[in-house]
Amino acid sequence: MSAAPEAHQNQSRLAFGLAVTALAEADPRVVAISADTLDLIGIRDMKARLPERVIEAGIAEQNAMGVASGLATTGMRPFVCGYAPFITARSMEQLRNDVAYANQRVVIGAAASGVVLGVSGGTHHALEDLAVLRSFPGMTVIVPADANQAWQATLATDDIDGPVYVRLGGRMLEPEVTPADALFRLGRADELRAGSDVTVIACGALVAPALAAAETLGEAGVSVRILNMATIKPLDREAVLAAAAETQGIVTAEEHHLTGGLGGAVAELLATTRPTAMRFVGMPDEFAVVGPTDKVREKYGMSAEGIVDACRDLLS
Amino acid sequence: MSSNRDALLKRLRDEAVMIRRGLWRAFHNGGSGHVGGSSSAADMLSALYFHHLRLRPAEPDWPDRDRFVLSKGHANGGLVAALARAGFFPEDELDTFYGFESLLGMHPDIKCPGVEMSTGGLGHGLSIGLGMALGARLQAKEFRTIVMLGDGELQEGSNWEAAMHAAHLRLAELTAIVDYNKVQQSDHVGTLLGLEPLADKWRAFGWEVREIDGHDMEQIIDALDALPFVAEKPSLLVAHTVKGKGVGFAEDTYTWHMNMVTDEVYAEALAELGEPS
Incomplete structure (x- = not known):
């Protein structure tokens, strides 16, 4: 490769x-x-x-x-x-x-x-x-x-x-969050940032905002673990269970309806193995408004601010 | 030569009887079945499996085999009866039709020996067959691909996407047969949502079309032997058939698109079908 x-x-x-x-x-x-x-x-x-x-x-x-x-x-x-x-x-x-x-x-x-x-x-x-x-x-x-x-x-x-x-994304720049030569590990989450208070499990376009959110929260003394869950199926059970055991809760972040995507997959696993406090960042149960992508994402909390809010809510 | 042809025709007609007996056997075992569309296809299935298709029943995954896709998957009773007669599995397997964990369900299953694709949702087979024919072309293989379509199935728009695509590719490696029995689940096709002018529609889409009596074995094998009908065009065979062909009470009626097959009905059907002479 x-x-x-x-x-x-x-x-x-x-x-x-x-x-x-x-x-x-x-x-x-x-x-x-x-x-x-x-x-x-x-x-x-x-x-x-x-x-x-x-x-x-x-x-x-x-x-x-x-x-x-x-x-x-x-x-x-x-x-x-x-x-x-x-x-x-x-x-x-x-x-x-x-x-x-x-x-x-x-x-x-x-x-x-x-x-x-x-x-x-x-x-x-x-x-x-x-x-x-x-x-x-x-x-x-x-x-x-x-x-x-x-x-x-x-x-x-x-x-x-x-x-x-x-x-895949569209005709817009996507922030670089993985090294060009990092081999893809199917079914394995990549820990992009170590942390001990809360874990954000993100995928796709929400990985970069998750990293930004971790930076913001880090400045406030909150230690955030970031997992890039690039494989939704098969899910990396070990990484999810480790995060559930080692941090106080899990926030999932995805550009997808809150029903049934990454958050659903993580919740299904934890509900049957290790019930864990969770928050979900994603598209609520409505059709999105028209608008520039960044503004639409922001409106529904699919942003660094939305992830920060979800982490704070979970830890409060 | 003539006696060879006569012998072939007799064999194919005999196998058609055995396919019909087999499909009724399967449906009787299951308690019900798509008698109409399986029976209308039986003569063509005989010609395909005992004359036209190059297959190795003992080696069902032989890479150079011809491909047959039953897009009208609800006629699986006819297909599995033909596969059993051709030796892909023992005829006694027909008694597992609808059975728990059987490979012989209401619709074809790709895991069953001799079945090329799981079908049943209508309007899928022609695209799949197109892909198979294209696979032959890209790999410089000689195998042929034949897709059997139902008439009611042609109401699905996806068929026409595939029809346009195959003609654009000048895909002479692909043949489609329309089992035009004129009846679908709820009514006659012409009453419910008519297809005419059917042959002209396909011609307009860029296919070379022939029409035959789908129960006349001479017409069937002459058409199959003539494939592809022309170079650089996909071939379409409109086979005019009778739904439920072979058993009078089941013919040309939507009530036998699918129906219960009781012991009495089964006995009556076998008596009318008779045995090969």
């Missing part, structure tokens, strides 16, 4: 496309399936270099997902490249039946997740994908924290014998 290339421009969606291209150059079985997403996922260059291995399915996500399953049955390694709101919701039955139920080796790269397409409105937000995808048996669910981790995680899917969902 190699260090993430700077060409990813600190955008996880581009890192995914670059990694698929690198895998394709090394393995003739690798194909990308575009749903009119060549530039969204950054595979236009792959199409130029390996034209027969970029399958353009057009704006037809149901078909794209079924085609991927059929390809996988023949020994090919398909990577479906889509918009998170459409490649999950529109093709959900294909994803469940043809990919998960039939247990085919299909990797789905879902860009523009969460409220990345803030100004587009609720039709273009993906705030339920983690809840649904992680409920499918056999599905691996990955939420890289930045472009470096998206590169590493996408390369690492080569070793996963089953369906994989990789949740």
